[in-house]
Amino acid sequence: GGMGPLPEKMVPLIDIANRNVEQMLMLINDLLDIDKLATGKMSFHLQTLDVTGFLQQSVENNQAYGMQYQVRFEITDSVRDAYVLADPDRLMQVMSNLLSNAAKFSPEDSLVSIAASLRDGGVRISVSDRGAGIPEAFQAKIFDRFTQWDASDTRKVRGTGLGLSIAKAIVERHDGQISFETEEGKGTTFYVDLPLRARVKINSHFGHRSVSPGGVAKT
16 A cells, blocks of 8 residues: 555455465575574574573464464463573574464464473473364374475465474474374374473572572573
């Protein structure tokens, strides 16, 4: 509309063109990330990251995307005073991929649950949807490049097929692992396991922080 009102018949064509451009930009960005990861040129700026605050930020950043599919994101459980060593932007890229996938494959008016817990000396972040689940025949290649379990030309869910492959590489660069559990007809949960950097508690009498055994933190 920058040059004036558009003819009514042109509006849907402009919408289609805009969606195609967005899809192309997504593909280009994913291809660039794949190349950077393959050549070791993707930079990581690690810092001590509060897990609960990070999860809250991930929900805020992606809530509008969920609304497009009438899906709500909600933190159902977390662990206080837990920290990981991570690049916040790269880890947010992982969460955005998991949350957007959960929204796209969820039924309308459903909930995507985000949680964090301590597990095997590390922190486990989970993203759970209530969608149709991942077909068994596709599960072994879920993290492969250019793969989507609805790859037909008429699919309602659009993507590049690179997001989970990129997410896996980023998590592994953090010395972590990504995995999933799924049940057809009931939903899927993706897990991101990261090393625990520290547990920090506030001393109510003196107002300073102390670190639990095995943890290292800067105050």
